[in-house]
Amino acid sequence: MKHAGALVLSLLLLAGASLPCSASEPVHEINAALRQSWVRPDAAVTALERRLAQGSRAERALAAWSLGQVLFEDQAGPPQLQTLLASLAGHDDPLLRAAGEMLLALRLLATDQREQAGTRLGLALSAVEAAARGDDDPALAELHCDVLRLQARLLARLPGKLPQALQQLQAASQLAQRAGARWRQALALQERARLLADHGQQAAARTAGAAALPLIESQDDPLAQASLWLGASRLALRTGELEAARRAADEALALAVRIQAPMLQAQALLQLARLQRTTDPGEAAAAVRAALQLAQAVPAEPWQPPVRAAAGLELVKLGRPGAGRAHVESAVWEAPRRRQRVLEHDAASWLRQLDVALREAGDSRGAVAVYHREREMRTKLQQRELEAAGQELEQLYRGQHQRREIELLNRENALKAATRESRELLQRTLGVAAALMALALGLAMLLYRRQRVAHRSLAASETLLRTQSERDPLTGLANRRHLLEQLQARGLAGPQAAFEGALLMLDVDRFKQINDRHGHAVGDRILVEVARRLSQVVRGRSDLVVRWGGEEFLLFAPALPPAQVRALAERVLEAMSAEPLVLGELTLPIGVSVGYAAFPLPPLAQPMSWERAANLTDLALYAAKRRGRGRACGIVALNVHGDAELAAVEAGFDHACRDGRVVLE
Numbered sequence: 051m052k053h054a055g056a057l058v059l060s061l062l063l064l065a066g067a068s069l070p071c072s073a074s075e076p077v078h079e080i081n082a083a084l085r086q087s088w089v090r091p092d093a094a095v096t097a098l099e100r101r102l103a104q105g106s107r108a109e110r111a112l113a114a115w116s117l118g119q120v121l122f123e124d125q126a127g128p129p130q131l132q133t134l135l136a137s138l139a140g141h142d143d144p145l146l147r148a149a150g151e152m153l154l155a156l157r158l159l160a161t162d163q164r165e166q167a168g169t170r171l172g173l174a175l176s177a178v179e180a181a182a183r184g185d186d187d188p189a190l191a192e193l194h195c196d197v198l199r200l201q202a203r204l205l206a207r208l209p210g211k212l213p214q215a216l217q218q219l220q221a222a223s224q225l226a227q228r229a230g231a232r233w234r235q236a237l238a239l240q241e242r243a244r245l246l247a248d249h250g251q252q253a254a255a256r257t258a259g260a261a262a263l264p265l266i267e268s269q270d271d272p273l274a275q276a277s278l279w280l281g282a283s284r285l286a287l288r289t290g291e292l293e294a295a296r297r298a299a300d301e302a303l304a305l306a307v308r309i310q311a312p313m314l315q316a317q318a319l320l321q322l323a324r325l326q327r328t329t330d331p332g333e334a335a336a337a338v339r340a341a342l343q344l345a346q347a348v349p350a351e352p353w354q355p356p357v358r359a360a361a362g363l364e365l366v367k368l369g370r371p372g373a374g375r376a377h378v379e380s381a382v383w384e385a386p387r388r389r390q391r392v393l394e395h396d397a398a399s400w401l402r403q404l405d406v407a408l409r410e411a412g413d414s415r416g417a418v419a420v421y422h423r424e425r426e427m428r429t430k431l432q433q434r435e436l437e438a439a440g441q442e443l444e445q446l447y448r449g450q451h452q453r454r455e456i457e458l459l460n461r462e463n464a465l466k467a468a469t470r471e472s473r474e475l476l477q478r479t480l481g482v483a484a485a486l487m488a489l490a491l492g493l494a495m496l497l498y499r500r501q502r503v504a505h506r507s508l509a510a511s512e513t514l515l516r517t518q519s520e521r522d523p524l525t526g527l528a529n530r531r532h533l534l535e536q537l538q539a540r541g542l543a544g545p546q547a548a549f550e551g552a553l554l555m556l557d558v559d560r561f562k563q564i565n566d567r568h569g570h571a572v573g574d575r576i577l578v579e580v581a582r583r584l585s586q587v588v589r590g591r592s593d594l595v596v597r598w599g600g601e602e603f604l605l606f607a608p609a610l611p612p613a614q615v616r617a618l619a620e621r622v623l624e625a626m627s628a629e630p631l632v633l634g635e636l637t638l639p640i641g642v643s644v645g646y647a648a649f650p651l652p653p654l655a656q657p658m659s660w661e662r663a664a665n666l667t668d669l670a671l672y673a674a675k676r677r678g679r680g681r682a683c684g685i686v687a688l689n690v691h692g693d694a695e696l697a698a699v700e701a702g703f704d705h706a707c708r709d710g711r712v713v714l715e
Contacts, residue, residue, distance in 0.1 A: 074188035076101065076109045084116045094120050095130070108181070108190035111149040114138055115193060118153035145190075148177035152197055159200070161431075164207055169562060171201045176563075191229035198222035199238060206245055210704065216242055233274055236265035240281045247288040259285045276305035276314045283321050296325050316341040316357045323364050331368055338364045342377070355381040359400040366407040375416060378404045382427075398427045469501075476501070522597035524574055525581035533596045533606065537660050540608065548657035551608040552615045552648040553667040556584075556622060559641040559679045561601035568636065575633060577601065580640060583625045587618070602671075604664070612648035616715065619644045619682035627680070644682035645671025651688035658696060669703045673714060687713035 083097035098120065101113035114134065121131035131153075138150025151174035158167035178194050198218045205215035219242040226235035243258035259282065266278040283298035299321045306314035319341040326334040338361050345357040362377030382397040401424035408417035476497050520532035528536075537543035542550060558564075558580060565573040577597075584595045584603060596604040610618060622644055630639045647670060649663045650656065658666075666685060674683035689711050690696055699706040706712040 074109070076105045077112065077189050077192060080109070080113050080116050080189070084120065091120060106187055106189065107143055107145050108185070108187040108193060111143075111145040112189040112193050114146060114149040115152055115196065118149070119156070122153070122156065144177040145181050145193075148174040148181075148197070149193070151177075152200060155200055155204070159204060162207070164204060167204055171197065171204060173563065173566065175201060188229060188231075191225060192231055192234060195222045195226050195229075195231060195234045195238065198225070199241060202241065202245075212245065212249055215245060219245070232265045232268055233278075236262045236269075236278050237281075239265070240278070240285055243285050244288065247285065252289050255285070255289050256291070259289065272305045272309045273311060273314075276302045276309070276311060276318075279305065280314065280318055280321060283318075283325075287321075287325065292325060296322070299325060312344045312347070313353045313357070316344040316353075317360075319344075320357070320360050320364060323368075327364070327367060334364070335368055335370075338368070355384045356396065358384075359397075363400070363403055363407055366404065366411055369411070371408060371411045371413050371416065375404060375408065375420075398424055398431065401427065473501075522581075525578055525597050527581050527585075527595050527597040527603070529597055530599075533594065533604070536594060536606075542608075543660050547659065549649050549660040549663045551606060552610040552612070552618070552646065553663060554605040554607070554615070554619055554622065554644055554646040555598065555664070555667045555671045556580075556603050556605070556642045556644045557671055557675070558601035559643055559675075564638065568638075572633060572636070572638070573601075576631060576638065576640065579631050580626065580642065583628075583640075584622065587621050587625050604667075610648070612652075615646050615648045616682070616684060619646045619684065623680070623682055641680045643671060643674040643679050645669070645674055645684065646682060647685040651685060653687060654689060654691065656688060656690055656692075656696065658693075662696060662700070665700055669700070670714065673703070673707070684715050685712060686715045689713075 080098065080101055083094045083101070095117065098113050098117040102110055102117065104110075105113070118131060118134055121134065135150055135153060138146050138153070141147050141150070151170040155167045155170040155174065158164075158170065174197050178190070178197050182190055182194055199222050202215040202218035202222070205211040205218065219238050223235050223238035223242065226232070226238060239258050239262040243255045243262070246252075246258060247255035262278070262282065266275060266282060269275045269278065279298045279302035283295045283302060286292070286295035286298060299318055303315060303318035303322065306312075306318055319337040323334040323337040323341070326337065341357060342361045345354045345361070358377050359381035362374040362379075362381065365371075365374030365377065368374075378400055382400055401420050405417050405420045405424060408414075408420060520529060520535070521527065522529050534543055537547075537549075541547060558576060561573060561576065564576060580603065581595070581597070584605065588595055588605065588607075592607070592609050594606045596606065598604040605618075605622070607615075607618065623642065626640045626642045630637050632638075645667050647663070647667050649658070666688075670683050670685050674681050677683060688699070690699055695711075699711055703712065707714055
């Protein structure tokens with residue numbers, strides 16, 4: 051059995067459940083087992099599986115989260131990890147389900163699937179925060195710290211989300227401080243400092259990094275100290291404190307040698323090589339060689355390819371592009387055999403760094419070859435992820451689509467059979483018309499009537515099929531196709547058409563949580579009830595209610611005065627929240643968020659297509675969600691000229707709201 055016992059240090063630092071940081075003996079045991087996984091993964095798995103069966107619910111959740119990190123090897127996961135995830139997903143305890151969501155998010159973040167990771171982290175954070183109210187279990191505090199840091203890592207990858215990421219790390223640091231979790235507090239401070247440094251806030255980064263130093267020195271575990279000193283060295287290099295970076299790297303190396311931790315030794319040596327590259331190239335080259343010897347001594351370890359890749363990049367920068375490129379390409383070749391898509395994403399990143407290093411070294415031809423190889427690898431990875439997503443969607447909707455297709459096909463075949471039977475009977479009757487004219491005339495009239503009935507049935511079936519193609523099969527509402535036909539009929543759709551009328555976009559709040567907790571059947575009943583209440587709110591045939599997609603609905607009111615749009619949005623909110631939906635013993639409140647606008651928008655009445663109007667209304671909807679859900683938010687003014695400024699508003703909606711180009715109410 052292979053386990054990711056010695057994960058790459060970046061993953062270890064992210065995981066956070068690595069070293070003891072609370073006064074709880076079970077937490078000490080869990081963290082000790084996770085530490086042990088770096089050298090004896092089998093023993094660590096045994097210890098963590100034993101902790102899963104005993105202790106408080108928070109301790110069992112922390113043990114599950116730690117065990118999942120040990121088992122984490124690839125995107126698909128070894129059988130043990132898959133079994134663990136399946137058991138956590140169906141567990142009655144929401145805290146254990148939250149541990150499973152954190153593991154799924156960690157796996158998704160490794161392949162940069164941000165949206166899916168955000169959904170998983172939202173569920174995990176809600177469950178952990180709910181459990182943390184009034185519960186001072188040390189294991190729960192450590193789990194809470196980790197989910198906050200995971201969410202900060204996700205937010206840091208999203209445009210414009212740096213303040214929220216820093217806020218989450220600050221909250222994690224304060225939580226760790228209150229819980230006496232010095233290790234996690236140091237990790238949160240270092241991660242916050244790295245984010246600040248990466249975004250040019252060097253002074254703030256130095257302050258955050260300095261706050262972590264007393265916590266590093268107070269650690270009673272040399273492995274904890276070694277990893278933290280290595281993080282401090284990397285941070286000091288980012289902020290330009292070269293002497294501090296050298297001292298921290300020396301501390302990390304000395305500790306790693308003392309405790310015989312080859313992974314940390316190799317990474318500390320590579321850090322020293324980076325620091326000595328310009329001042330003492332000979333010493334830097336010797337450090338790289340020593341790191342490579344450590345990696346080659348343990349070829350089966352999962353951390354060996356990343357160390358070889360980093361060493362190869364350093365050799366290129368030290369003026370040895372041939373040898374350096376060979377080491378990087380060897381690590382890239384090894385990646386798919388180790389951790390499949392997770393490490394393949396790392397391999398693509400190594401190739402991108404090698405491309406840059408070769409260009410800086412003057413090897414343009416080699417850089418071009420590496421660039422094309424990196425593009426090819428990323429294309430294959432993206433195609434594989436698209437195929438996986440497509441398979442999931444296909445499995446989800448295949449049954450419903452097949453049933454609908456079979457029903458329509460059977461109906462069409464029955465009508466064709468009836469028409470064919472009538473035609474054959476008519477032909478036989480005409481053959482004896484000369485002998486039995488009177489009777490034939492009577493029969494012909496009878497058959498004519500039957501044929502008319504058949505044709506009417508066929509026409510009715512065609513009308514039904516056309517109607518079904520323009521209606522949502524679940525709610526019975528119009529779909530996008532029907533909306534487009536209505537807009538074209540009104541002259542509001544087309545290359546030169548300017549959209550006029552009021553749009554309301556609404557989204558069912560926390561619908562994903564309802565689906566996950568109660569099942570898709572309950573989710574479907576929620577959607578049907580929302581459609582029914584919306585249909586009661588509209589003013590008559592002039593308004594059109596559309597199932598926009600998923601849990602989103604669109605209301606098009608072509609003749610509604612702009613002054614009355616807000617009132618309509620309030621009526622929608624009131625209709626949804628008036629009473630909960632009762633399904634047997636289950637009572638579910640219905641909450642929605644609404645975005646609205648009446649076009650053309652004052653004061654400049656800038657003409658725009660209906661697609662752009664719908665997109666602006668959708669942005670207003672998400673503004674309502676950010677303000678707390680269960681409310682309406684509308685665009686009442688738009689101060690822009692031309693398509694270019696409109697496109698800029700769509701690309702930076704929040705900024706446009708702040709500078710007055712968009713006015714919300």
